[in-house]
Amino acid sequence: MVGHYGALALYVLFALFPLYWLLKISVTPNSLLYTEGITMWPSVTTWENYRFVLLQSDFPAFFKNSVIVSLGTAAIVTVLAAATGYAFSRFQFTGKTLVMFVLLLTQMFPLVMLIAPIFRLMVPLGLTDNLTGLIVVYVAFNTPFAAFLMQSFFDGIPRELEEAAMIDGCTRLTALRRVILPLTLPGMGATLGFVFTAAWSELLFALMLINSTDAMTFPVGLLTFVSKFSVDFGQMMAAGVLALVPACLFFAFIQRYLIQGLTAGAVKG
Amino acid sequence: MAAPEPAPARQRRLLSAILEPYLYISPALIIIGLVMFVPLIVGLSYAYREIQLLNPFSGGFVGLANFAQLYGDTRFWRALSNTAWWTFASVSLQFFFGLGLALLLNKSFPGKRLIQAVVFLPWAVPTFLSGLTWAWLFNPVVGPLPHWMSAIGLMDEPVNILSIPSVALWGPIIANVWWGIPFFAITLLAALQSIPNELHEAAAIDGATTWQRFVKVTLPFLAPMIAITVLLRTIWISNFADLIVVMTGGGPADSTQIVASYIFTQAYRRLDFGYASAVATALLALLLLYAVIVLRMRRSLLRAM
Numbered sequence: 001m002v003g004h005y006g007a008l009a010l011y012v013l014f015a016l017f018p019l020y021w022l023l024k025i026s027v028t029p030n031s032l033l034y035t036e037g038i039t040m041w042p043s044v045t046t047w048e049n050y051r052f053v054l055l056q057s058d059f060p061a062f063f064k065n066s067v068i069v070s071l072g073t074a075a076i077v078t079v080l081a082a083a084t085g086y087a088f089s090r091f092q093f094t095g096k097t098l099v100m101f102v103l104l105l106t107q108m109f110p111l112v113m114l115i116a117p118i119f120r121l122m123v124p125l126g127l128t129d130n131l132t133g134l135i136v137v138y139v140a141f142n143t144p145f146a147a148f149l150m151q152s153f154f155d156g157i158p159r160e161l162e163e164a165a166m167i168d169g170c171t172r173l174t175a176l177r178r179v180i181l182p183l184t185l186p187g188m189g190a191t192l193g194f195v196f197t198a199a200w201s202e203l204l205f206a207l208m209l210i211n212s213t214d215a216m217t218f219p220v221g222l223l224t225f226v227s228k229f230s231v232d233f234g235q236m237m238a239a240g241v242l243a244l245v246p247a248c249l250f251f252a253f254i255q256r257y258l259i260q261g262l263t264a265g266a267v268k269g
Numbered sequence: 270m271a272a273p274e275p276a277p278a279r280q281r282r283l284l285s286a287i288l289e290p291y292l293y294i295s296p297a298l299i300i301i302g303l304v305m306f307v308p309l310i311v312g313l314s315y316a317y318r319e320i321q322l323l324n325p326f327s328g329g330f331v332g333l334a335n336f337a338q339l340y341g342d343t344r345f346w347r348a349l350s351n352t353a354w355w356t357f358a359s360v361s362l363q364f365f366f367g368l369g370l371a372l373l374l375n376k377s378f379p380g381k382r383l384i385q386a387v388v389f390l391p392w393a394v395p396t397f398l399s400g401l402t403w404a405w406l407f408n409p410v411v412g413p414l415p416h417w418m419s420a421i422g423l424m425d426e427p428v429n430i431l432s433i434p435s436v437a438l439w440g441p442i443i444a445n446v447w448w449g450i451p452f453f454a455i456t457l458l459a460a461l462q463s464i465p466n467e468l469h470e471a472a473a474i475d476g477a478t479t480w481q482r483f484v485k486v487t488l489p490f491l492a493p494m495i496a497i498t499v500l501l502r503t504i505w506i507s508n509f510a511d512l513i514v515v516m517t518g519g520g521p522a523d524s525t526q527i528v529a530s531y532i533f534t535q536a537y538r539r540l541d542f543g544y545a546s547a548v549a550t551a552l553l554a555l556l557l558l559y560a561v562i563v564l565r566m567r568r569s570l571l572r573a574m
Binding site: 001004005007008011012014015016018019021022025033034037038080081083084086087088091093094096099103106108109110111112113114115116117118119120121136137139140141143144147172197200201203204207208219222223226233236237240243244247248250251252255258 | 293387399406505537
């Protein structure tokens with residue numbers, strides 16, 4: 001038992017230490033960084049870095065852009081995926097195997113190879129350098145995985161429920177709205193959470209498609225900040241801690257569904 | 270009530286029954302087709318053209334010139350061998366530590382829920398932030414790792430391993446392992462929990478030791494799940510460029526460049542879309558080859574059983 005807890009303690013330490021360090025540097029005054037060396041906790045702490053990031057930098061705007069993109073993506077994907085997952089779960093139709101295979105395929109080919117063509121195709125459409133373009137791209141990338149996730153939630157609801165409702169005279173749509181939808185709300189919440197986290201983290205396409213500071217998402221903004229002011233460690237890490245907050249909130253929200261989510265999209269990060 | 274339906278109405282109902290599922294899936298299919306498959310085809314065609322955004326006179330077809338360049342490009346071959354090492358080291362370490370964690374979590378003990386939430390937390394950290402955090406940990410100015418490594422004699426003086434070509438790739442690998450352990454732990458934990466308890470009990474009654482039970486009961490039961498997870502994860506990680514782009518940008522001197530980050534660099538920094546697409550085509554071909562080999566192996570394994 002002691003060995004068991006000891007081994008778990010090592011895992012906990014390894015998982016938490018980087019995040020602890022991020023937090024620690026973010027509250028360390030810049031002057032102490034160079035004079036105190038490596039300490040577990042600074043002799044003086046400060047909120048100055050957070051004040052700067054929140055009040056004097058572009059980060060609130062980046063934050064807002066990321067929230068818009070992530071929420072927009074998550075909402076649209078959840079609706080599309082619910083419809084697709086419902087069809088996968090409740091219908092046998094010609095071409096179903098093919099469609100599912102194609103969706104699975106999209107999870108396996110390297111998305112990075114789409115960066116150049118998507119950029120070039122989107123310029124004439126006016127979809128580069130704005131949030132709409134990012135949402136369009138993220139919706140397409142996240143829908144296949146979310147559809148399989150939603151399918152697994154629909155599969156968990158017995159068919160008899162809607163069949164009973166349909167025998168009682170409901171149309172399929174009414175049965176869907178009155179019986180199935182309320183039962184699958186937690187599943188839709190989980191899908192929303194997964195997609196939000198994925199969109200919040202996406203970096204490479206945002207780097208390629210977004211140029212102007214106004215439209216930068218948080219990852220792009222933070223990376224730009226890092227390459228420009230690479231000595232302001234405290235400020236960078238304060239921004240990092242702030243980027244962590246929404247991701248952790250959504251993580252807490254989807255914890256119950258982790259296993260379902262990871263097995264539905266077994267290839268998804 | 271029982272009056273026979275007129276034929277046209279029945280036909281219409283039949284038609285709508287066939288079309289109904291497509292009504293639900295078509296919005297998703299349309300956007301996926303437009304944003305993923307159209308660019309995929311277009312991108313594959315770029316590989317045979319000269320497309321440099323900085324050069325307004327480019328755009329013509331050049332046949333296989335990009336592939337000829339690729340064949341002679343030492344940076345590409347370097348990236349290819351880096352990809353193999355990056356993928357192998359990341360997947361095997363993630364798997365090994367993930368399995369350990371799953372075994373530890375596969376019993377009930379006080380405080381389990383809290384510990385589980387904490388050890389799974391890295392998975393929730395956005396990848397760019399994982400990369401930045403580990404880059405800072407390796408930085409001797411703010412990070413402790415170089416000081417600790419020099420204290421235990423791993424290096425002569427505290428320096429950033431990300432700037433030493435011979436070991437730089439370990440930086441992103443460690444960040445990747447940290448970030449990816451929960452993924453393996455969660456999937457393997459789910460598989461472990463599906464093993465019927467009776468199997469373990471029967472083995473215990475027959476006098477099997479813990480190790481024998483692990484090797485003879487747990488592992489064979491987990492094997493199919495392990496195989497599929499590792500195979501899919503291998504593909505995903507070999508294409509996973511975020512950590513490398515964030516931590517090293519492929520440097521120093523291409524020592525951490527993998528094929529996926531090389532494609533990104535060609536497209537994003539050099540705006541050479543033609544060449545980037547040629548590299549992407551090569552990567553896709555290699556992945557297809559990998560998939561075919563894996564499927565063949567699976568078939569021959571199934572036949573052997």
